[in-house]
Amino acid sequence: MVDRGLLYKEWKQHFWIFLVVFAAVMLSEPLALLNDYFQYQGCLADQKKFPDLECVFYKDYEMSGTMKMFWVGGIALALSQIGFERSRGTLDFTLGLPYRRGVIFNTKYFFGISILLTAQLLSYLLSYALIMLYKIDVIHFHEYFIGSVIFCFMVYSLVMAAGTMTGNPLAQLIVAFSTSILPYLLIGLPLANLQIILHFFGNDSALFYHEPDFLNYIAPIMYLDGFGIHNGSLAITLIPLAMGILFYIIGYFCFIRQQIERNGHFFLWGKMDRPIQILVILFGIGGFGTASGSSLSSYIFGMLIGSAVGFLISYFLIFKKIKQL
Known part of the structure; x- marks a missing residue:
């Protein structure tokens, strides 16, 4: 109507x-x-x-x-x-x-x-x-x-x-962009990390070698x-x-x-702040771990860096109120 x-x-x-x-x-x-x-x-x-x-x-x-x-x-x-x-x-x-x-x-x-x-x-x-x-x-x-x-x-x-x-507008853009790549974050990123972990233990399973093709249709x-x-x-x-x-x-x-x-907060519903922060930290851990996965030590170091980056980004974006126009 x-x-x-x-x-x-x-x-x-x-x-x-x-x-x-x-x-x-x-x-x-x-x-x-x-x-x-x-x-x-x-x-x-x-x-x-x-x-x-x-x-x-x-x-x-x-x-x-x-x-x-x-x-x-x-x-x-x-x-x-x-x-x-x-x-x-x-x-x-x-x-x-x-x-x-x-x-x-x-x-x-x-x-x-x-x-x-x-x-x-x-x-x-x-x-x-x-x-x-x-x-x-x-x-x-x-x-x-x-x-x-x-x-x-x-x-x-x-x-x-x-x-x-x-x-606020910045949060609106970030949420829209994150949603546009969400299938890769929820499915592709864990599969990439699983592939790296299996490789470290000498098990290069072809099942996890490629991302599923359907991700290209739902992203x-x-x-x-x-x-x-x-x-x-x-x-x-x-x-x-x-x-x-x-x-x-x-x-x-x-x-x-x-x-x-x-007004000014990242999410209108305050109860979403903490769960989304945890997701951002997990994505940071998985993303930096995958990018640094040439060896087990670098993989672990990348995950630590990713957790710190994910925490800082989520804290300043989600929990800091933006001044209104």
Whole structure:
């Protein structure tokens, strides 16, 4: 459910960030195509002086990185709508209005995702018009636009969900990034340490030699380098779509259930501080141990360094309140 009054408030409150993100997402790909076209025209001009110069005008979107920047707009919007608004104290004011929390969250989410999707649709139409006008030879254009929209939806949902759990923008970013690599931290890192320990005892089991392939499908960050539906790989599109819906549900549940605002603290729910600190220390132990696993002594030394680093990072990030804007 979305409220029109809240939509107007959201528009007035975040007008400039909405405008900047909308323009950046909409114009990024058409401007990239125009830049390629002008470079091609310059190459043709130089070809008159240097006949051996070869000029080719085509674009393979599987190798191009321009559309992959759409997700940056999703991060900027989610940070503005949750993290910075909470940091400035304006979110407390919004929560004090006579609206249910579910309506507030849905209004924010609907408005943000509408900005992103509309800008991407216009970017697609403008880009396709330039392709037809200048007769550009493109590969995987339609597939990668579909993939970019879904990937941006997943990233926006993830950062919004992170914002409903955290008390400042830095914490929102850290939680979102940590979630994007969480499968590797929970599964891949222990397997890597187990492989090293078995190696020390002369047991190089092939079972633990490689990370499971399914980690590449359930880790959100992996889709940054490979989205689209070409080559019949529907999973590369459907899985991030499902994860985006899941992140929305998590964000909605956390937003309506969180009753106490802890502005400046890392987590809104204070009981999460200690368990997350323990996890960070364990990740530090496992990560530094794996990086230093050339010998048993260096492995143990790396684990000790990792425990100290994990403790210090978790202490200063989680237990130190950040000053509000």
